[in-house]
Amino acid sequence: MSSKKKRSPNTSNDMWVVVAADSAVAAPRPQDGDPVMVKLRSPSTGVASLYMFGSGNAQVYEVKAFNEDYHSWFIGQTVHRDGKLLYITPVDPLYLLLPYMIQAAKEGKFQPLHQMLIDEDFPACTRLLNCKQTETSIGHVAEEKEVGSQKFYRYSREKTMEWLKKKVDKTVTALKNAKISVGEGVKSTTYIRVKQECDGREEDYLRYAHGLISEYISEDLSKDLLKHLQLPEVTSPKKAEPPSKKRKVSDKPVEAEEDYTKFNSTDFARKPPKKMTAAQKSLAKVDKTGMKTMSAFFSPKAKTEKAEW
Template sequence: MSEKQTRSKTKIEPDAEKKVLSTLPKRHIFFIEGKHAESGDIQIEKMRHPGTGESSFFVFSKSTNKVYEVHQFNEPHRSWFIDETVCSNGKCNLLTPFDPMLFALFYLYKNCSDKAMPLNQIRDDDFPKTTEILEKLADDMILKISDRKGPEDLRAFKFNKDKTLAWLALKTELLIKTLKNESIQVSENAISANYIKEEKDEHFEEDYLRFASGIVGSYIPEQLKNELLEYLNVTETVTSSKRKSLQPPKDATHTNKKVKVEADTSIISPPPGVKEKKETAKEKAMKKAAAGTKSIASFFKK
């Protein structure tokens, strides 16, 4: 009894995390494009994320004239050994290119849907850098999602939904191409690395569209995302039931239905009987082993 009490005491202690033994300053691991790293200091700024509306980190590089998004990889229970030292901070920061037009889209959609507004009047009190970033964008870029109103030097624009949806649809198309070229896994549930190879792309075409539009959708306001999904004809439910049918049913009884499902998933259809049962057990083990793995989509949720 007394032993139990001491144990729970040590667990509850609120300062436990602060008691990190530190004899060295805090360190941070970054992965930055080689060219970018060679061009001098890098300034990380807080901006409103165009998808979530929350504060997020971005880099505006003066030397490469590009914008980067800072992705933070934060798997629980990770730390680094750096030479002869321990680094308790197990996070990684990955810098990837970012289209600053997505900022413009966020603010134009919000402010300029009904009436045109000059760029220098668009403000975000929480993120003072916003106006400066928007003003840096070239007119011919902004005109891809809007129409000009008034004289050229006023730089006033009105949001154009048709242009924007076309622009976003083309972005989605481009993304699907990349996902296919890089053979990035797009199905919702990562089952196992060995399992991925068996997937043939015929009936995964829809998975690609859903996945790509989901990513593009995570960078635009929610309402616009729904309009994009409608534009692209993406329905929520169809394939998820398809995916479910691909997995063996939970109970291991031999039914006719089950034999059919098995024949669909494997390239060489297994002969019915003993071998079939073996296959199912293997798949179950694979699923169990991969229970903790995440789909790439999880990194886009901010």
């Protein structure tokens, strides 16, 4: 009897296949320590999300996972069953700070930044204080006061809107430089340009960039930013389209606008064919006096009384 071939041992769960920025994988200095992955509160949803702090907490990175069923990796002579592909990219720490600053602003007073970053569920959020961008960019979203050697901050909606607008403008410039089409003539799944004249509107780029930035801010901030960008509201195609206009082909299910069950009644008579066969012609010559149709034998009897319930 032939013995079953042994499978290669599975690698441990602390191994991943990662695509990361050079700054994330650079060799750390001895005094800074290794990069570390932590869970932080997502600025857009408030739920736990995975992030990574680089050496010395100088930079924070978001961790995204691309995962499909039945994927695995061959690593050396072993098979790693977890087929996820992790993407590690830098993220502005101000996005992660904003929810805490907005919450602290309800008290209406200036506070030290470390006093705002108190989260029992996500204690690693205090690492954001060590990021280089935090100290240099905090003035973009907050008013600042300095008393002695200590700095105090208070969230500013006006500054935040201007800061987010600049983010949108930079994103629009990046999309145009990369020649990424975002108009209505683009297939969403492949980003293939369908019509050259459709992908040049400034409003399309602004809306697309706004959608990208909205992935890092709360829903309320996203709505405020849309108003700040002075973008008109998107009207529903169904409301804008005249009722008499013929519907275009769509991949969405079309709701029935008529009662199609009325065509199942016996009152609906089909039009006879234009040409009759020889059998039909001979049958038409037969005397049908006193004959009943086949449907008369199967039709229900008329009820003389109404049923009581």
